[in-house]
Amino acid sequence: xxxxxxxxxxxxxxxxxxxxxxxxxxxxxxxxxxxxxxxxxxxxxxxxxxxxxxxxxxxxxxxxxxxxxxxxxxxxx
Numbered sequence: 001x002x003x004x005x006x007x008x009x010x011x012x013x014x015x016x017x018x019x020x021x022x023x024x025x026x027x028x029x030x031x032x033x034x035x036x037x038x039x040x041x042x043x044x045x046x047x048x049x050x051x052x053x054x055x056x057x058x059x060x061x062x063x064x065x066x067x068x069x070x071x072x073x074x075x076x077x
Contacts, residue, residue, distance in 0.1 A: 001025040001032075001043075003075040008041050011071050015063055021056035026077040 004023070019036035023043070030045030034056065058068060 001027050007071055007075055008036065012036075013060070013063065013068070016058045016060040016068075018059040019057065021054070023054050023056065024052040 004025070016036070017038065019034065019041070021034045023032040023034050025032060028045060029048075031048045031052070033044045033046065035042045036058075056072070
């Protein structure tokens with residue numbers, strides 16, 4: 001979770017305007033609902049209703065998908 005927060009605060013391209021998703025972190029048994037709007041983000045935990053998985057989408061302009069994927073891969077445990 002800390003790696004993902006560091007990514008959001010220090011490595012997220014300015015071209016990303018919005019983001020949302022469902023995230024599964026090693027440190028948590030909860031389903032983490034992710035919302036991003038500009039520089040602000042929120043993570044809220046709740047019980048899983050399905051099998052744990054990660055789903056994430058970023059919305060922006062002129063995004064480099066390979067770069068984003070690599071930065072997110074760096075967050076994996």
